[in-house]
Amino acid sequence: NAGVTQTPKFQVLKTGQSMTLQCAQDMNHEYMSWYRQDPGMGLRLIHYSVGAGITDQGEVPNGYNVSRSTTEDFPLRLLSAAPSQTSVYFCASTRDRVGTGELFFGEGSRLTVL
């Protein structure tokens, strides 16, 4: 049982490049989400999904795209990277179905945009 797995752990991009951060969970959780963590700020929700085929925006969705074709996978796409997207990204999931359960986090993907 690996939990939540994120790849890559580190990535450096140039402004304007695109890339996908991968997230997979093996706990059969319906809910999955992406957060970004910046110094001096709490974790901020980018996008989330309550099941395959269902996604919605969080607090800071601009510049990011998601899809959910399977229960296990929830990739985050950066369409045209900007320096403001330099951050640490965390994928999280929960088995809870009413939105009050504890989150299980991946180990993070550190992204630098030059």
Add this chain to the structure above:
Amino acid sequence: EDQVTQSPEALRLQEGESSSLNCSYTVSGLRGLFWYRQDPGKGPEFLFTLYSAGEEKEKERLKATLTKKESFLHITAPKPEDSATYLCAPTSGTYKYIFGTGTRLKVLA
């Protein structure tokens, strides 16, 4: 607007020196408050959930308590391995978790 504030931002303790971390929140219709531990370079790890004022939960040297406006994480006789950043996150439900900026705890041997 829902808000959460954690204090202090950083705390240095000697091994065995007990203390408390504070999480003050303003959330409409609180459905739960979570505490997480985050080690450098890692994702947050779940510690506790508190659901109603007056509730307390314990795990080893940690005890979390909840009032209508605050939550405290009490650390009794800490050890160096308790060094980490501690995050609190109240929620009003429907996956709306509001994360604080955390308290960075350093326990010196």
